[in-house]
Amino acid sequence: MNEIPVGSKARIVTYTQHDSFTERLREFGLIPGTIIRLLRKAPFNGPVEIQFRSSRIVLRPNEVTHMLLERIA
Amino acid sequence: MPSILDAVSSHTPRLTAALVGTPNCGKSTIFNALTGMRQKVGNFPGVTVEPKSGEVHIDKTTTRLFDLPGMYSLTPKTPDEALSVTVLHGEHDALPKPDAVVFVMEGTNLEKSLFLYAQFAALNIPTVVAVTMIDGIKASGGVFDDIAMEQALGVPIVGIVGHKGIGLEELREHIALRGFSRPEAAENQIPVSEGIEAQYQWARALAGEVARMPELDSLTTKLDAVFLHPVAGPVVFLAVMLLFFQSIFAWATPVMDAIEAGFGSLQNLVDAVLPAGVAQDLLSRGVIAGVGAVVVFLPQILILTLFITLLEDFGYLARAAFMVDRVMGVFGLQGRSFIPLLSSFACAIPGIMSARIIASEKDRLTTILITPLMTCSARLPVYVLLITAFVPPTMLGGFLSLQGLVLMGLYFLGGLSGLLVAKVFKVTMFQGTKLPFLMELPPYRFPTWRSVFLTLFHRTKQFLTSAGTTILTLSIILWALGEFPKHQAPPEASPIQAASLQLEHSALGTIGKTLEPVFAPIGFDWKVTIGVLGSFAAREVFVSVMGQVYSVDVSESDENLRTVLRSAISLPTALSILVFYVYALQCMSTIAVMKRETGSWKYPVLAFGYTLLMAYGASLLVFHGARSLWG
Incomplete structure (x- = not known):
């Protein structure tokens, strides 16, 4: 997540661990195959806003360690 | 389709129904529209959290309606969600299992609602589905096919436009006539127990069939470009905070003075009418003085409630939480803690209750423990009395009041100390695994005045009765x-x-x-x-x-x-x-x-x-x- 520049897209490949946090991410609709776009980063290494389908969510990139992404644009 | 008067007996005069839906789906607006002034602020002893409840009277039928906190799935991650799930399973100590459910779906983000429905359908509770914001679908050139949706879900569907009142009458009729159906009619189509991925694929396919809409709401994109801008965002945030504190001190004062004067004349009246003695003393200096000292805070509490309700309904509070997350992180907290802490400047009680939105139990407890250090409005009279007595009314540089600065300093001292204490708690008793920060940014929406008014009305009622x-x-x-x-x-x-x-x-x-x-x-x-x-x-x-x-x-x-x-x-x-x-x-x-x-x-x-x-x-x-x- 840290490596994706603002404005670009990525596809969720898989989750490398199953816990209640990755379960919640999937319940939000971030299931494998979903394409996400990094909308913005808060200053000073703060949280990021990502957009997918009709949702926008914010999270801390260094806490999303078990989501495997592949850049597509 | 099963009969509209399904399992729920039409002879039952009273029925318990629950409002179910994802967070921010427009549930509260529907709750307020259906129950109006007939809401009860629940208070069940021994229960950690309680939902709002109210009564719906239609054509001589009475329905007790519970507004269950929003949830994303039936596997709860927050205390709020746990409450909803416990009630739906009929395992709550004080609340009955609902006879029926009004399932509220967000018209502009149907797939998330449909995903929840896929899990909910397994409970097989008689249901009517209300789809909100269908104007949002239509305005953007989309289509909403309620008949296809009714067939796919196996329960009746009502389209709603909350702020225009469209569809509400139809929903009331469904409740009055007990027009609920069990989702079992469509159970072969709904993947009730096939895992998150399969449920989402079903939800996405169905959402694509019944409603066509553009991917993102353009108003939200435009507003976020300003409100979350690296420079403009913090400027707007500071301006909003300034307005927030300004409203507590400046706008409430005239009304507070009027209330004080009113209680003063009431005291004089009692002193004049009753003969001097214990009765006069008790009424005048005991009852009127004591109660008056508290009622005087009502204007402040109302202004703050109004402010927070507007910011929350509009969708700004979630943005503020995003922006302060980094700062809160320094003290071991997260952006979500900002909302309860902000409320605590009005009163720690709503602050503590709103900490329910924090998923991580450790962060929630830490936030609750420091809410008392946020300067609430009850401290204000003490501060004002001592500051005006001891701090000279000097103006620094001609425009900065020294008294005002001392007051601000006291607020700052409390707030900063609270954050430092949070850090101490986080590195001592609440260390270890934490649940990561994760929050949805809802689309911006204009608050409905009726809903805002009802929130204020019930807050007043609650304050005057319980605190009084x-x-x-x-x-x-x-x-x-x-x-x-x-x-x-x-x-x-x-x-x-x-x-x-x-x-x-x-x-x-x-x-x-x-x-x-x-x-x-x-x-x-x-x-x-x-x-x-x-x-x-x-x-x-x-x-x-x-x-x-x-x-x-x-x-x-x-x-x-x-x-x-x-x-x-x-x-x-x-x-x-x-x-x-x-x-x-x-x-x-x-x-x-x-x-x-x-x-x-x-x-x-x-x-x-x-x-x-x-x-x-x-x-x-x-x-x-x-x-x-x-x-």
Whole structure:
């Protein structure tokens, strides 16, 4: 997540661990195959806003360690 | 399709129904529209969290409606969600399993709602689905196919446009006629137990079939470009915060003055009508003075509730949480903690309750523990009294009021201390695994005035009843402690001197003198001690006790009390009192709510203990520091 520049897209490949946090991410609709776009980063290494389908969510990139992404644009 | 009068017997006069849906789906608007003024602020003993409930009367039928907190799935991750799931499973101690459910779906984000429905359908509760914001679909050139959706879900569908009232009548009819169906009719199509991925694929396919809409709401994109801009975003945030604090102090004052004047004339009226004696004294100085001292905070609480409700309904609070997350992270908290802490500047009680939105239990408990350090509106009268008595009304640079700066400093001291305490809790008792920060940014929406009005109405009702009864009882107890045992004043004493002597020899005076040695190191004499002790019931009591103790008018705006205080109390003592009030948790209601929300006495006791220690320690430092500086 840290490596994706603002404005670009990525596809969720898989989750490398199953816990209640990755379960919640999937319940939000971030299931494998979903394409996400990094909308913005808060200053000073703060949280990021990502957009997918009709949702926008914010999270801390260094806490999303078990989501495997592949850049597509 | 099954009969519209399905399993729920049409003979049942009363029915319990629950509103179910994802967070931000428009549930509260529907709840307010259906129940209107007939809402009850639930208070079930022994329950950690409680939902709002209300009654819907249609055509002589009565339905009890519960507004269950929003949830993303039936596998709860927050206390809020856990409550909803427990109720739906019929496993709640105090709430019945609902006979029927009004399932609210967000028209502009159907797939998320449909995903929840896929899990919910397994419970097979009679249901009607209300799809909100269908105007949003249509306005953007989309289509909403309710017939296809009805077939796919196996339950009736009602399209709603909340702020225009469209569809509400139809929904009311469904509730009145018990027009609910069990989702079993469509059970072959709904993947009720096939895992998240399969459920989402079903939800996405169905959402694509029944509604066509553009990917993102363009208004939200435009507004976020400003509100979340690296430069403009923080500027807007600071402006909003400034307006927030300005509203507490500036806008509420005229109304508060009017309320004080009203209670003052009521007191005069009682004094004039009733013969002098115990009855007149109890009513005038016990009941009216005590209750008046609390009711005077209603304007502030309403303005703050209005402000927070508007910001929340509009969708700005979630943005603010995003922007402050980094700062909160420094203190071991997360962006979500910002919302309860902001509310606590009005009153710690709604602050503690709104901490339910925090998924991580450790972060939630830490947030709850520091809410008492956020300066609530009850401290304001104490601050105002002492600041106006001891700080000269100098203007710095011609426009900055020194009194205002001291006041701001006290707010800042409380807030910063709270964050530092949070850090201490996070590295000691609440360390270890934490649930990561994750939050949805809902689309911006214009609040419906009806809904905002109802929120204010119910807040007023709640404040006047619950706070009013506690304060009333305490006022009478305090009054009685000050009146008895009776002391016979010498005949040459003036009435004021007699009152002063009475207090000194009363039970209250004895208590103050007994405890004086404990508070002497921080500069409190027995009179201040009584005020501080009275404040453990409610902080604002300090002002009225000072008024009684110094035998002058109780009103804080009275010039006399200030003049008297300036000569009776030294500056180091005054500073020591101020610092004591910044830290000490002197509010029984806060303690009670903390117990209820955490389900244990451990946390309120901890909060009470650590704030008292901080208060005493800081006062000790300030008192002796000030004394060595100014003698």
